[in-house]
Amino acid sequence: MDEVEKSKIIFQPSGRRGEVKKGLTIIEASRELGVDIETLCGGKKVCGKCKVRIEEGFFEKYGIASSRSHVSDWQEEEEKFINTEQRGAGYRLGCCARVEGDILIFVPEESRAGKQVVSKAARDIHIEWDPAVNYYYVELSEPTIQEPTGDLERISEELNRKYGLKNLDIDYLTLKRLSNRLREGKWKVTVAIWMDREIIQVLPGKIKDYYGMAIDVGTTTVAAYLCNIATMEVLDTVSMMNPQCKYGEDVMSRITYHMMHQDGLAKMSADIIEGLNSLVTQACNATHPPNEKEKNQKRDNKKRREIQQDKQYLCLNPSDIIDMTIVGNTAMHHILLKLNPEYMGIAPFPPAVHKSMDIKARDLEIRINESAYVHILPNEAGFVGADNVGVLIAEEPYKKDEMQLIIDIGTNGELVIGNKDKLISSSCATGPALEGAQLSFGMRAAPGAIERIKIDPDSHEVDYKVIGRDTWRSYSKSEEMQTKGICGSGILDLFAELYRSGVILKCGRFNTNQKNSRFRKNPDNNQPEFVIAWANETTIGKDIVITQKDIRQIQLAKGALYCGCKLMMRRMGIDKVDRVKIAGAFGTHIDREKALIMGLFPDCEIDKIVSIGNAAGDGARAALLNREKREEANWVSRNVEYIELTVEKDFQQQFMEAMQIPHMKDRFPHLKGIVPDEILNQ
Amino acid sequence: MDEVEKSKIIFQPSGRRGEVKKGLTIIEASRELGVDIETLCGGKKVCGKCKVRIEEGFFEKYGIASSRSHVSDWQEEEEKFINTEQRGAGYRLGCCARVEGDILIFVPEESRAGKQVVSKAARDIHIEWDPAVNYYYVELSEPTIQEPTGDLERISEELNRKYGLKNLDIDYLTLKRLSNRLREGKWKVTVAIWMDREIIQVLPGKIKDYYGMAIDVGTTTVAAYLCNIATMEVLDTVSMMNPQCKYGEDVMSRITYHMMHQDGLAKMSADIIEGLNSLVTQACNATHPPNEKEKNQKRDNKKRREIQQDKQYLCLNPSDIIDMTIVGNTAMHHILLKLNPEYMGIAPFPPAVHKSMDIKARDLEIRINESAYVHILPNEAGFVGADNVGVLIAEEPYKKDEMQLIIDIGTNGELVIGNKDKLISSSCATGPALEGAQLSFGMRAAPGAIERIKIDPDSHEVDYKVIGRDTWRSYSKSEEMQTKGICGSGILDLFAELYRSGVILKCGRFNTNQKNSRFRKNPDNNQPEFVIAWANETTIGKDIVITQKDIRQIQLAKGALYCGCKLMMRRMGIDKVDRVKIAGAFGTHIDREKALIMGLFPDCEIDKIVSIGNAAGDGARAALLNREKREEANWVSRNVEYIELTVEKDFQQQFMEAMQIPHMKDRFPHLKGIVPDEILNQ
Secondary structure (H helix, E strand, O other): OOOOOOOEEEEEOOEEEEEEOOOEHHHHHHHHHHHEEOOOOOOOOOOOOOEEEEEOOOOOOOOOOOOOOOOOOOOOHHHHHHHHHHHOOOOEEEEOOOOOEEEEEEEEEEEEEEOOOOOOOOOOOOOEHHHOOEEEEEOOOOOOOOOOOOHHHHHHHHHHHOOOOOEEEOOHHHHHHHHHHHHHHOOHHHHHHEEEOEEEEEEEEEOOEEEEEEEEEEEOOOEEEEEEEEOOOOEEEEEEEEEEHHOOHHHHHHHHHHHHHHOOOHHHHHHHHHHHHHHHHHHHHHHOOOOOOOHHHOOHHHHHHHHOOOOOOOOHHHHHHEEEEEOOHHHHHHHHHOOOOOOOHOOOOOOOOOOOEEEEEOOOOOOOOOOOOEEOOOOOOOOOOOHHHHHHHHHHHHHHOEEEEEEEEEEOOEEEEEEOOEEEEEEOOOOHHHHOOOOOOOOOOOOOEEEEEEEEEOOOOOOEOOOOOOOOOHOOOOOHHOEEEEEHHHHHHHHHHHHHHOOEEEOOOOOOOOOOOOOEEEEOOOOOEEEEEEEHHOOOOOOOOEHHHHHHHHHHHHHHHHHHHHHHHHHHHOOOOOOEEEEEHHHHOOHHHHHHHOOOOOOOOOOHHEEEEEEHHHHHHHHEEEHHHHHHHHHHHOEEEEEEHHOOOHHHHHHHHHHHOOOOOOHHHHEEEOOOOHHHHH | OOOOEEEEEEOOOOOOEEEEOOOOHHHHHHHHEEEEEEEOOOOOOOOOEEEEEEEOOOOOOHHHHHHOOOOOOOOOOHHHHHHHHHOOOOOOOOOOOEEOEEEEOOOOOHHOOHHHHHHHOOOOOOOOOEEOEEEEEEOOOOOOOOOOOOOHHHHHHHHHHHHHOOOOOOOOOHHHHHHHHHHHHEEEEEEEEEOOEEEEEEEOOOOOOOEHHHHHHHHOOOEEEEEEOOOOOEEEEEEOHHHHHHOOOHHHHHHHHHHHOOOHHHHHHHHHHHHHHHHHHHHHHHHOOOOOOEEEEEEOOOHHHHHHHHHOOOOOHHHEEEEEEEEEEEEHHHHHHHOOOOHHHHHOOOOOOOOOOOEEEOOOOOOOOOOOOEEEEOEEEEEEOHHHHHHHHHHHHHHHOOOOEEEOOOOOOEEEEEOOEEEEEEEEEHHHHHHOOOOOOOOOOOEEEOOOOOOOOOOOEEEEEEOOOOOOOOOOOOOOOOOOOOOHHHHHHHOOOOOOOOOOOOOEEOOOOOOOOOEOOOOOOEEEEEEEEEEEEOOOOOOOEEEHHHHHHHHHHHHHHHHHHHHHHHHHOOOOOOOOEEEEHHHHHHHHHHHHHHHHHHOOOOOHEEEEHHHHHHHHHHHEEEEHHHHHHHHHHHHHHHHHHHHHHOOOHHHHHOOOOOOOOOOOHEEEEEEHHEEEEE
């Protein structure tokens, strides 16, 4: 008998319910039942984000309420995040508490993984038209007794005669359809050829427009661009959260998830592939008339032409997508391709492969045209992946004289510095603090997240605005704010404002001389903290504060980044860069002056600091529309010198110094009068 | 409600039973229940081989027995094959009678598709060693912080340094395993590379032996050679009947089956693929110790090495097969690859593709190594396929001075004539008569089939021998013979003997002057016939005879072949060939003198007539072990001039003449005294 003992679980407030195997953690149970609970650390019991309240089935084993409990014993790790009072109320960490009987679980709002606001529009960068897939139109003579040459040879000879294409292969699945397609088209057909090498599609008649997708698989966000390859037009941008987020917020927790679960890699890979397929479907559905109920259904060609005559609707199906390019950091790259990521998680971090790969979409189970290839851009190193290569081929610093510093801050910081003579890259462990993780009230860029902050230097009063609401706090009623936490761009603002207003000192410690109602000691642990938002402005029913520990986390992150830039500049033999480019969503929200104030990266003329948006995605798009860019990507991935910062001379010393906030006086003379003198002169 | 009405069916004597959908023919029902009934014409109601007896559930609708019947109405086509008496006993054609209720069906022995005796051993032909897949051994340095190059680049650089291999691709599935394999092998690995282009396997440690299979997919028989590619040794030859035989005996009936059934191509393709997979498994199992119960199970490497130390057992698994080559006629080629075969069934017969194809085994669902390619040799024309190309690269007539005629007689005759200066090929519609089909008592080369015959010129007494019994009729008791019919080689013997002994005349008609008990008029239709075996020598309970119609069929076949050769010789401008080579099982059983007597092919010195066995399979093996042979095959397939015989000048005239038996007097002076004068001088 292999009967498995199961328990009934209900999650509130979503109401999701079902039976799960006894012994699962509440996080594991939540995944099975499709409930999203925040797990920034991926279940390693260190982030404390997955707090839940056991409503029924909770009885402290050694308490008076009952002699039995439906959850496993309290764990030491939970003490850091749950105080005695909460513990009494049934709070547990979802990653620690295991199901031992039927339970009703309440997931507090702060623990719910919200739907992130994603903005990853395509930029208008210059790309030469030279796609990997080309469409060729041919008119063939019919076979006769005198000339009974086979179908493939007939078409190949004409492609050679008319376009000079020689030695063409044909994809097996295209070959299967070839004979019928030729006759459907009455021997007039359009042929899709990949890299002038392989026939991957034969369509009856003359076709001009054809379609591809460029995809950026980020650790947190996946963005996809649907392009008309013939016209280079971006028809649509679609995006989603990386469905792997449920296995852990950052790269390392996903690698850990793989190492701790036999089917971890398979599950994570299947999730992202499924995600890509849903993006493809979503983008295709958007080309159909809105009142068409059955989307993406096979239509006969006549019906399809009728709808298309409306011109507004392309009526694309996934099988119309004939090419795809993908960028992503090395871990996302490996997990997507089911390559064992564990070796790139430990020194010396070698990836399984650097160079770009062309893999049949069907081998990856990506549901676009069955004969299409997926082109995955190359990796530079274990911690500088194809996404960074995408940034490089979009920005082309190797074609410029000026010395550029390109920063891509995600959960990991990727840095490139150089010009046409030399390029070096490295990664720095900024950690997720700059994105809001690991902080007491940090969260992703979702509605309710504080994104801008001002602190009055005199009164230390705080004004702020949240995502999803245009009106600032000072113009709103408290209950209108619906504040939930602080996201990445808010944190940068906060840090700069805390310093500029004198709440914290140059070294990062709280100024204990300040007198205002917001600065206080936490009654539980007696540690100093500063209140950003009062409980009545929030949906979580408590004050949103920043603690000394939070500030240290931000300092560690900004120190890693600053120190990385400095060490690379030293290697490059320069003490100043001509231009700073900031990629990613972080770059689009960043206040350049505040970034300079806090010393996020080395000084640069303020108008030479530019945001380049989702440059990684732009690189993927460039590679979709220009095959030379694929070559260029392979070249650059092997010609950027990767530097492992942690083994650089005096790394520790540099890092410690970089955690300080730099002197402001000389750097920002224009701030005199705006910032208190004692701060400016610190 | 989509309930389908079903009926219970039992087949005797096999006892197979089950429920089938009402409305199926008995042949369709037999397929569903796995009962093999002969259907030479593929259900077209013209061969009459699928006679069955309805035992229960048979009541003539208009008869006295009952007012209802469980089978469909009698059809006109059945009258040709079933006489009134048989009809009364419940005989029906399986392709005509449809299931309308529960029935018990008896399949007479003559209608059972027997297991054919197949002999397709590999010949010892000379092949240069230059396989498409090579194994390379490399020892790599481990990654370090100073040199953290990725795994693929590490291995590629060493393969370039040590073996000069550049620009290597890697199969995606091989890449997935790469990192683990390198570490299992402690950075010492053997790499399988296909065509110096693509890494398709990485194995820990140093491996020398590796394996491939060469396969000949015949219309009737499939033969496979398991080879050690490293040593060129043929380890095993395995063969089976083509499982598609149940859809029709010859190429045209299979094409018809496809055209008449929507899923016909998919079913026939799936059957042959499944057949190939079972041959692979069979050949691999034969390398395991006989008492090993769990064959082909995954073993850990240690256990496997232990077994292998015995040296006698290789313990191969299908995944050890790293390369495969396939030949087959154009129809078998198309059906295997699921290419629409219908266009090559109608003039001008263009195939979907001529050139050789390299297709991933996984795309074909052939279960050998998951990254291996299958190489399918090229086709010459719609009716001269990759099997003929196999014959050519095995025999290399294009490298010789002497003028060779190469004949491959299967269900279709394929002819090549030429030397190093020129090669022409054609096909001739011999039909299946020479293989025993379409004759009253024709059958495949299976136990009980008459394969040798002698007829005494004076008494016209017949002596014969059957497959599976060494003793001739004249030395056996009647009941020992267990005769069932006449197979291909027996037919050739019979025809020559009928003529030499004076039973038939030069024009093919029975000599009505003969007086013996064997020559008689059939009491049913008053047509002349000659008894080969008396009922008491058979298992079918009736006299085995040859009729005037049978003789016409043989004449048509031999006429087509002879006329084809003659027309080709005319095109070539020659009146004599230096050598005749006969390929296929037919060639190995043929009596050269009798073939000359009956005028099967143009005259040639008798010791220059040679059997070349399964030369098509030899060609497949050559292509497996030598990649140049693949190039040669593509070259020859496009440089043999294909001739459509039926449009040649005076084809009809030539064909009519060729049906005659040629004058013997001048051709066989040595037969004087052996053959009666009146025959010799006819």
